[in-house]
Amino acid sequence: MDKFLVHTGTAVPLRRSNVDTDQIIPAEYLKRVTRHGFEDGLFKGWRADPQFVLNQPQYDGATILVAGPDFGTGSSREHAVWALQDYGFKVVIAPRFADIFRGNSGKAGLLTAAVDQSVVEDLWARIEAEPSLPVTVDLDQQVIAYADQSAPFDVDGYVRWRLMEGLDDIGITLRYADDISAFESQRHSFLPTTR
Amino acid sequence: MGRTLAQKVWDDHVVRRAEGEPDLLYIDLHLTHEVTSPQAFDGLRSADRPVRRTDLTLATEDHNVPTIDIDRPIADPVSRAQVDALRANAAEFDIPIFPLGSVEQGIVHVVGPQLGLTQPGMTIVCGDSHTSTHGAFGALAFGIGTSEVEHVLATQTLPLKPFKTMAVTVEGDLPPDVTAKDIILAVIAKIGTGGGQGHVIEYRGDAIRSLSMEGRMTLCNMSIEAGARAGMIAPDETTFDYVQGRPHAPSGAEWDEAVEYWRSLATDDDAVFDTEVVIDASTLSPFVTWGTNPGQGLPLSASVPAPEDARDETERIAIERALEYMDLTPGTPLKDITVDTVFVGSCTNGRLEDLRAVAGILRGRKVADGVRMLVVPGSARVRLEAHSEGLDEIFRAAGAEWREAGCSMCLGMNPDKLEPGQRSASTSNRNFEGRQGPGGRTHLVSPEVAAATAVLGHLAAPADLS
Ligand code: SF4
Numbered sequence: 001m002d003k004f005l006v007h008t009g010t011a012v013p014l015r016r017s018n019v020d021t022d023q024i025i026p027a028e029y030l031k032r033v034t035r036h037g038f039e040d041g042l043f044k045g046w047r048a049d050p051q052f053v054l055n056q057p058q059y060d061g062a063t064i065l066v067a068g069p070d071f072g073t074g075s076s077r078e079h080a081v082w083a084l085q086d087y088g089f090k091v092v093i094a095p096r097f098a099d100i101f102r103g104n105s106g107k108a109g110l111l112t113a114a115v116d117q118s119v120v121e122d123l124w125a126r127i128e129a130e131p132s133l134p135v136t137v138d139l140d141q142q143v144i145a146y147a148d149q150s151a152p153f154d155v156d157g158y159v160r161w162r163l164m165e166g167l168d169d170i171g172i173t174l175r176y177a178d179d180i181s182a183f184e185s186q187r188h189s190f191l192p193t194t195r
Numbered sequence: 196m197g198r199t200l201a202q203k204v205w206d207d208h209v210v211r212r213a214e215g216e217p218d219l220l221y222i223d224l225h226l227t228h229e230v231t232s233p234q235a236f237d238g239l240r241s242a243d244r245p246v247r248r249t250d251l252t253l254a255t256e257d258h259n260v261p262t263i264d265i266d267r268p269i270a271d272p273v274s275r276a277q278v279d280a281l282r283a284n285a286a287e288f289d290i291p292i293f294p295l296g297s298v299e300q301g302i303v304h305v306v307g308p309q310l311g312l313t314q315p316g317m318t319i320v321c322g323d324s325h326t327s328t329h330g331a332f333g334a335l336a337f338g339i340g341t342s343e344v345e346h347v348l349a350t351q352t353l354p355l356k357p358f359k360t361m362a363v364t365v366e367g368d369l370p371p372d373v374t375a376k377d378i379i380l381a382v383i384a385k386i387g388t389g390g391g392q393g394h395v396i397e398y399r400g401d402a403i404r405s406l407s408m409e410g411r412m413t414l415c416n417m418s419i420e421a422g423a424r425a426g427m428i429a430p431d432e433t434t435f436d437y438v439q440g441r442p443h444a445p446s447g448a449e450w451d452e453a454v455e456y457w458r459s460l461a462t463d464d465d466a467v468f469d470t471e472v473v474i475d476a477s478t479l480s481p482f483v484t485w486g487t488n489p490g491q492g493l494p495l496s497a498s499v500p501a502p503e504d505a506r507d508e509t510e511r512i513a514i515e516r517a518l519e520y521m522d523l524t525p526g527t528p529l530k531d532i533t534v535d536t537v538f539v540g541s542c543t544n545g546r547l548e549d550l551r552a553v554a555g556i557l558r559g560r561k562v563a564d565g566v567r568m569l570v571v572p573g574s575a576r577v578r579l580e581a582h583s584e585g586l587d588e589i590f591r592a593a594g595a596e597w598r599e600a601g602c603s604m605c606l607g608m609n610p611d612k613l614e615p616g617q618r619s620a621s622t623s624n625r626n627f628e629g630r631q632g633p634g635g636r637t638h639l640v641s642p643e644v645a646a647a648t649a650v651l652g653h654l655a656a657p658a659d660l661s
Contacts, residue, residue, distance in 0.1 A: 017509050018388065018488060022627045027608045031259060031273035033233035033280045045629055069509070070389045073422065073488075074627060076324040077231070078340035099393055099424055100324060104340035156356070158217055169342065170244070173350045176211050176219060180247075180352055183210040183221050190445035190453040191223055192312050193250040194291045 001109045003166035007090050008136040009063030011146075012053055013124040019067055020074035021101065025083040027075075038079055039086035058131035066123045067094040071112075072101025081108045091137045093144065093153070095120055106159035107169055113137060113144060113153035122149065139164055197463025199360045200429050201395040204335040204460060208318045210352055217354040223317040224251055225347045226303045227290070229281040230258045230608070231322030235345035236284040246288045247351045253312065254285045254292040257302045259608040262571055262598035265295050274609065288348075301574020301600040304328040304542035308412065309576055311441025315430035315457040320347055325542050325624065326425075327418045331411035332438070333430035333460055335395070338419065358424050359469040361394040365402040367476040372657050374552075375410035376544060376622070376641035378402065378474075379417040380482035380492045386472060388490040391423030394470060397462060398428050402476035408437040409548035416543045417624050420489040429461040481656045483529055484626045484639040486517035491626075493529065495644065495656050501525035520628055521636050522616075529654050532638070536619035537568040537649040538631070539642055540598075541605035544622035545573030547580050549642040554586040556646035556657055557593040563652030568595035569611060571603040595649070607632040620648040 029041035046052045053059060065084065071094040072080060081104045084092065092110065095117040105112045126147060127133055135146040139160060143150050162169075198206070211219040225248075227235075232254070239246070246252060259274040269275040278295070285292035293300040299310065304325055307313040315333035320326060322344040329336035343353060363382055383390070396418050398411075406414065411428050418426030428434075435454055438444045445453045484492040485499050491514075493500070499518070502525070505511035518525065523532070539545070539553050550572065562568045570590045572578040578600055581587055590597045604611040605623040607630065613619055615634025622645050623630075626637035638654060647655040 018513060020488070020627050022625075022630055026629060026633075027606050030230045030608065031271075031277050033237070033276055035234045035237060045633070070422075073388060074324075074625065076322065076338040076340055078234075078342060081340075096389065096392075098389075098422065100338060100340060104342070107340065107342045157215070158354075158356070169354065170242070170346050170349045173219065173346065173352060173354060177350075179211045179219070180221070180350060184351075187221075187223075188453070188456065190449040190456075191317065192314060192443040192445075194224075194253040194312065194443075195250050 001166045001168055004109060004111060004139055004163040006136065006138045008134050009090065010061065010132055011064035011066050011127050011135045012059045012062045013127045014053055014065055014067040015124060017068035018070045018073055021072055021077050021080040022074055024080040030077055030079055036086060038083040042083040042087045063088055064091045064093060064135050065089050066120055067092060069095040071097050073098040076100045078104045081105050081110050085110050093120065109163060111137065111139065111163060113155060115144065115151055115153045119151040197466035199462045199466045199468060200333060200397055200427055200460050201335060201358065201360050204316055205357060217356045219352050220318060220355050221352055222320050222347050224312055224319045226307055226321035227252065227254045227344065228257050228303050229277040231341050232344055233277060233280045234341050235348060238345040239348055244349045246290060246348045249289045251351060252290045254281055254290050255300055255303050255306050256281060256295050258602045260295050260601045261610050262601045262603050265599045298575050302542045302545060302602055305546060305573035305577065309574060311438055311444035314438055315434060316460050324419045325416050328412050328416040328542055330415040330425050330427040331408060332434055333427055335425060337425040359394045361391055361396045361470040362468040363396050363398050363472045364400040365474045365476050366400045367402060369402050369476045369479060372481055372643060373479045374641040374643060375406050375413040377479055377482040379414045380484065380639060381479055383421045383490045384492045386421055388420060388488050389422040391418060391421040394423050395425045395427060396423045398426060403428060407548060408433060409546045413543055420624055430457045481641060481644050483644060483654055485521065485523060485529060487520050487626055487628050489626060489639060491517055495529055495654060497529055499523045499525050499527045499529065531653060533653045534618045534620045534648060535566060536613060536617055537566060537645050538604040538619055538621040538623065539645050540571030540573065540603050541623035542573060543624040544642045545571060547577050550581050550586050552642045553646040554589040556643060558589050560593055560650045562594040562649045566649055566652050568649045569598060569604055570595050571598040572600045575600045604631050606630060620645050620654060
């Protein structure tokens with residue numbers, strides 16, 4: 001995983017709340033057995049509409065998605081995160097995220113920055129007025145800077161550390177293999193096994 | 196200070212705790228299926244890591260398997276590739292698997308409890324959000340993403356930050372025809388699809404205690420639809436009776452030891468929940484969703500709401516959008532909404548008790564003209580049990596299609612789908628846009644309401660059958 005420290009890019013205003021993972025990537029894409037190439041399924045249903053924001057050329061090449069509250073609700077599919085990343089997004093900014101989506105994002109290296117609703121509203125308005133507006137997301141300082149504005153964002157401290165270090169979860173845990181073995185030796189004998 | 200059920204189960208599974216870090220939690224049971232596991236196994240393979248505890252891992256095929264002609268190769272090449280990948284991975288990593296055609300095959304959340312693998316006090320995970328179902332037994336059970344699946348496969352643990360706790364207390368007696376499904380739809384309508392966020396919900400109160408294990412599973416299943424990580428119910432005699440004698444349940448002295456431990460898990464009287472919600476059971480009635488998220492529900496006797504009823508602008512837009520997608524006009528009585536499809540099944544309502552309830556209503560009646568009804572058992576074993584009770588004959592005689600086990604029309608991933616514009620009454624758990632097939636419109640209901648709706652051709656409660 002690459003280290004995430006500061007990212008600057010242009011942004012897409014997605015004026016919707018409660019964007020569930022079925023909208024981010026429909027179930028049919030879950031049938032793949034690979035880990036990459038999900039950009040074609042991102043917001044599949046909505047992209048059929050030529051007016052949909054991702055179809056507007058002024059937002060081509062954007063790397064930051066700015067959405068309404070409760071982004072990523074619904075199914076736990078991690079493909080939603082992969083689809084956003086495969087499309088090119090590095091950061092999603094929203095007032096509130098669904099828990100599983102947020103967890104999945106942190107592990108995959110997609111930053112979910114939670115900000116006040118007012119910041120999202122302001123970003124939406126400014127990006128729509130000036131689609132090429134550069135937005136800087138500074139994970140070290142935990143601030144989003146754009147135009148003459150800067151706003152703090154919320155991110156879990158542990159996720160932040162891991163993103164900044166570019167660390168893989170399993171590698172971290174396997175350092176505690178002895179602790180796991182010790183725990184296993186004391187589990188209740190009545191617990192079931194699948195054999 | 197006392198601890199809640201969730202906190203006790205959590206504390207008993209902490210492998211490692213360190214200041215400023217998530218707890219490392221041991222996982223007692225890891226269920227896998229064909230959709231969310233291939234990339235996890237891919238990850239293990241490329242890092243050359245084995246599965247730590249194959250004996251605490253189980254695989255079953257459910258999401259994209261067909262529910263007819265299961266002895267033929269799966270027609271859709273992509274579905275077949277996923278199922279083949281699961282079988283190959285199970286063989287390579289030595290994981291027990293129930294393939295299509297096996298007597299234990301079925302929806303992962305139906306299979307675990309049925310085999311007695313789901314027991315109180317356990318930690319259970321699966322790459323599927325409805326893992327919350329298993330919380331009905333007093334297990335801490337929650338859905339995880341694919342990289343967490345890989346993590347559990349490799350380490351049998353997960354690094355996690357403690358969840359907050361919420362009590363949803365349903366006091367008093369349930370009126371007739373009000374089921375677990377109606378309770379949970381009412382809870383979600385009350386607290387919203389984000390209301391349980393970050394929490395484990397513990398369901399308490401007389402009305403909850405009176406539910407069967409099946410009803411409790413329905414309830415916990417949809418906790419995720421209220422935004423919660425998990426739902427739980429303290430284990431009691433109903434739980435023990437259900438578990439006892441199942442293939443993987445403890446027996447003899449171990450049974451007694453287990454029950455003693457399980458009893459100790461109940462929330463202490465002086466424990467404090469982060470959030471509390473109280474519902475009076477007597478106010479509940481059969482519930483149905485009208486919109487495109489599970490929180491957009493109302494009593495069946497109500498009418499389609501208007502955007503003006505919204506509490507704020509965000510909600511107003513959400514209502515407007517939902518009405519447009521659902522093709523509904525404000526003020527229409529919900530009971531006037533006609534459907535062309537009725538789906539009975541899923542991990543929410545695809546167990547034997549659900550099928551019995553539907554059969555009880557369909558017995559001697561016919562599915563309305565122009566309505567297609569699918570009855571899909573949650574597992575191959577549920578199917579066998581239904582056969583032994585003759586339920587399949589009742590379904591067929593009524594004109595319903597009786598299928599093999601699987602997720603079926605709960606999600607648009609297998610051949611059972613709604614066509615664009617079709618409208619269903621469905622016992623599943625999600626009414627998102629396109630969930631049952633692109634352009635399909637879903638009304639979430641209980642099995643009883645599904646059956647009455649099938650007979651009358653419009654949304655209806657059993658009482659409407661007279
Ligand atoms: S029945 Fe539906 S909700 Fe349950 S596991 Fe299958 S697809 Fe998911």
